[in-house]
Amino acid sequence: MRLDIEIMMELQKIIKENRLGLLFQQGSFGIEKESQRVHQDGSVVTSAHPKAFGNRSFHPYIQTDFAESQLELITPPNKTLEDTMRWLQTIHEVVLRTLPDDEFVFPMSMPAGLPPEKEIKVAQLDNPEDVAYREHLVQSYGAYKQMVSGIHYNFQLSPELINALFNAQSQYQSKVEFQNAVYLKLAKNFLRYQWVLIYLFSATPTVDANYFKEGSPLQPNQYVRSLRSSQYGYVNAPEIIVSFDCIPEYVKTLEHWVNSGKLIAEKEFYSNVRLRGAKRAREFLQTGIQYLEFRLFDLNPFEQYGMALNDAKFVHYFILCMLWIDEIADQAGVEEGKARLAEVAFEDPRQQTKYASEGERLLSAMIAMLNEIGADESAVKIVKEKLAQFAQPELTLCARLVAEIQSAGGYQALGAKLAQQYKTHAFERFYALSAFDNMELSTQALMFDVIQKGLSMEILDENDQFLRLQFGDHFEYVKNGNMTSHDSYISPLIMENKVVTKKVLQKAGFNVPQSKEFTSVEQAVANYPLFEGKAVVIKPKSTNFGLGITIFQQGVTNREDFAKAIEIAFREDKEVMVEDYLVGTEYRFFVLGDETLAVLLRVPANVVGDGKSTVAELVAAKNAHPLRGDGSRTPLKKIALGEIEQLQLKEQGLTVDSIPAEGQLVQLRANSNISTGGDSIDMTDEMHPSYKALAVGITKAMGAAVCGVDLIIPDLKKPAENNLSSWGVIEANFNPMMMMHIFPYSGKSRRLTHNVLKMLFPEMQ
């Protein structure tokens, strides 16, 4: 045996001797999942790929595969399968919430209710070559065969592992050749034993009769393990044999089939293992195989996203075992593996497989490997569960699927039912991304838009809500949903400092209420002439429950009244403030660039009587609103019935058990914060444009690109005037909240995250 082959046989030994068990378990994982868009009845749609998903010429996450109706959802590579599944779930949530109301995602690999072949439109990609290739496939295989969906599982070994293995041997001088040999061992053994994965994970037992041009090969009521992986699936002609012996041979045989015209391109070679990391196979000679793509997985209809995390983990261990075992399948072995695959695929899923003992032997070897490399107990448990399925075929996914198809009255009916369930589920918390619910809702909303529109996204720090977005060569960072490079450093510093904010706004000519602080009654009263005739509020610097506050709403006209109010305030604190009092309602203006995008009114927690229900019942009913919850994982907060609320009720002569009259407004809080159960009401369209222009001006004076401006306005319909009785600015906030505008309690939703992206990437269409 050649020394280089010998060393590949001994990888297990090297790993053990060099204690590389942990590195061996590391790697990168990516999943691509195809699915058909379907009608409510599970039949394939003929509508175009939704425009809402942006542009397929660059979309990294949401593409079309063969047909216009066939979604291809792509996760970025991740260091853990957990993260990969989070992405897969998230992309699904974005897709399901974006599809038209009457479209669903079919959870099975074999399509159902196919339209006439000529109505199937190949994916309308921008690149004419891509469209031509698909038209060629239609000619070669027919459109129907191309409508099958599956999961492609991408796996890269840790580059550090390959380094460590390379350093631990001396037979290979070339790192590239060594790396190619490692991946080829893995690929060949995988092809040899791939039938095991079909036995365990296949889920295409049947299909509509009309799927086959020349009639179904299945007898009535016959079920198989995997039509998709059988000779009746979407496979190359049997003569297309490509050598996996070594890269030069692989390149030679693959190029032969392309040059001879049997394949239109290298990518038409549909091996269940594809070598990845180069545009053309020949490049592997120089750069080496970077990762492998495993293509034989049927969609698991019982999983909302097509594959269970534990199954994905099992696949990982299976792949590792292909590298671990002290054997390397030769070309004959590969062909034998392909033959067994075809056999097993056509077995009855409810029966034991012919090759059960080989499967049990292999899974036992996997368990031994897991113990040797110090894997978690949970890994061994996952493999043991699968091991049991060789003795109990009724536990396999496909056998369980057959039972469900029978009880649902057909696979299309079952698929339609599940598709509806999964879509409903995706809307349960429509304002959140379930897999990233540890992050802030506003960042989740932005991530939703990013994934929908197809910017590349990297989460730099989940706890810190730090994202890196990229489009072409242009990248931007975003923190907390709207903190970006578009705001200048000095803006938040100005806004953080109330004194400076007031000075800046006043200098720029805006109506800013003034306040003065005093440390003695005499000093305050001596300043009375400053306030005469003005509406002012007099209050202790630290207020407790509003004690000591006097408001001269119509203007203070009398020194004695003023002095009295000052004295009252001084009973509560050593410092007293006299502030301009603004009469009116507070509105929050959300400004981005040159535009006020949203205006919001915040109303204190309240219920409205119906003449029948108690306050407690009214509160419970209002709290059932889907937006209400704890206020951090939901856009709005449930109204509490604590001490403060009960005190508020008492002031209105009510208790929680009172039954307010129909239409009676019951206040449960004095303050209007959303965080204490307040209502958010969009008023963007109601607000007079002059105030919106003012908010933009205030934002510009702050030097800010994004700003939340709080104005007090007595009459939102009247044009703004240049005095404090028309309006006044009380605060300018950086990093303003967005959720209350995106999901207001009532009024129109304003998708501000969308505007943030437009600001950052104006070039993106």
Add this chain to the structure above:
Amino acid sequence: MRLDIEIMMELQKIIKENRLGLLFQQGSFGIEKESQRVHQDGSVVTSAHPKAFGNRSFHPYIQTDFAESQLELITPPNKTLEDTMRWLQTIHEVVLRTLPDDEFVFPMSMPAGLPPEKEIKVAQLDNPEDVAYREHLVQSYGAYKQMVSGIHYNFQLSPELINALFNAQSQYQSKVEFQNAVYLKLAKNFLRYQWVLIYLFSATPTVDANYFKEGSPLQPNQYVRSLRSSQYGYVNAPEIIVSFDCIPEYVKTLEHWVNSGKLIAEKEFYSNVRLRGAKRAREFLQTGIQYLEFRLFDLNPFEQYGMALNDAKFVHYFILCMLWIDEIADQAGVEEGKARLAEVAFEDPRQQTKYASEGERLLSAMIAMLNEIGADESAVKIVKEKLAQFAQPELTLCARLVAEIQSAGGYQALGAKLAQQYKTHAFERFYALSAFDNMELSTQALMFDVIQKGLSMEILDENDQFLRLQFGDHFEYVKNGNMTSHDSYISPLIMENKVVTKKVLQKAGFNVPQSKEFTSVEQAVANYPLFEGKAVVIKPKSTNFGLGITIFQQGVTNREDFAKAIEIAFREDKEVMVEDYLVGTEYRFFVLGDETLAVLLRVPANVVGDGKSTVAELVAAKNAHPLRGDGSRTPLKKIALGEIEQLQLKEQGLTVDSIPAEGQLVQLRANSNISTGGDSIDMTDEMHPSYKALAVGITKAMGAAVCGVDLIIPDLKKPAENNLSSWGVIEANFNPMMMMHIFPYSGKSRRLTHNVLKMLFPEMQ
């Protein structure tokens, strides 16, 4: 009597009845001070106005008056005299530290050692009209007369006071007319009683004989109170009489003198009170007098900045009294006042004045007023002190000055001595602005440059180091010396987050040391292959006194050694870090825009032996360095001799009483922080340019305009290579410190604040 005049007589009553005492005391104050630049001997220089003071066509603080040698220092208006004096002091410090080594600021009003008249160059202003006007003055009065310096005191009543007074009467319908009447009453009474201020504050008892073209009017050894305010001073021809009766009369008479050619322009009318707030007197009819300028003050040679705060306060009370008293001088009264001024000015300062009883009566009225308006006790005290000087003329400023002149052997000699003292004093804490020493040193350095170069500056918040700078219409905010609009909001957010910083820098291709954290020995050791061959430091996540740290400086090559180090680290903490270890020295790169402006080496606190002194003596000597102090009010910190330093000495076998050999380096600290007595050494010119370029690149990757980059470099002379053994970046800091570069312990000073201003205002020449 006309009703409107009557009401002006009754202002006192209105103020009392409406209790406006506090408002009455409020106002705005600005000071303009002229001074000659002189040689060490006190003689006037003939050199040009220093270029370092920027451009006189816009400089708000440092101008030239009549002659090129005559500085005019101008404070902005302030709400308190305390703030005005802070500005005056600050402008002086800037001027004194900027002048050439052999130039001084003469502290007396009358010039000494005048060069021949033809060598006196009028101020070379950009505007040819301004130069022509000065040439005209030379023709009319001679150059020498124009070389006199004084202080102009600008005062504005609180606009709220004028409002309140206006509202409290009904005789005037027009606010503008009322305001003009108020200021005119003040002006007329001031002119009537101005001699009192001459008696108390004059300081021009003598002058060189050659100052007078036709010989000195003074007898030998004759001293007067104020040559400057006498008929021999710089005054209009006696026939130039302008009516202060009312604004229409004022306009009419003033325009008459200009139209008749007796005055070249309105500004040639040198009244001791000037009406201000308009370019031409006629405008007062529409817009009203805005404030008054009082021009009769001689420089007080005993005050470093020409006027004492308490004297400025006295002037304020005096001015208020001119409004308070129930009389209004008519034109005859004004002329009488001017005549008394001339008389008093020419009295012997050591003698009682002829008008002492009028003076005493007036100051008693001032005291009464102060009591009525509720002024501080301290105000009354100030006036009482001056009151006593009518009985004791030897206490007046001028009498004291005569004594000093006599003992110094002449006023030029005294002036020269004081000028030298004041310059020396201005250098005592040359890195600070004494009046703003509550602020950060770096902001003080920036303010210094701002005042030197002539940007307009407003201090928005002293505690928060928040400045607003303006040049023409262009304004910028600066916080903490270098936080500006030029940095983007996201940059500091990236730099604040170490994880994100590392990701960003790594992605951009910079050498970033990596670290991994482990929670068990097994887990860490299983990852050994990741570190094999690399220089690493193994340490507990929280280190105490360096316990549990192992450094593999040459690379870890043995799993057992690695495991041992891990175990040791786990004895100190539940989490252990393995970090890439960088061999080399840490340098701080200060980057602004496209340039590394400074590179600094920080060396731990140390002394070098001389073979004679003890460690304690060496430390004391080093601590005497002018830059060393508490470290917040000084650029460097004194070396302590506390527990940590003594422990450090002990490790070297030393105590504070040991006498190190000559040239022996004694370490007093292990850490290199400036805040623990470390030395800062400028290495900008020594550093290989490749590292400076890297620091710029790192700054750009952070999206920052200003950044402090910390690099570890083993050999600063060798070009940078793309690996961690050549260099590594360990930190990127926003708002980097500047003082350690501006005032390093050794090496060249880098005036970074200057670059900050250039960045903000590239248009300023």
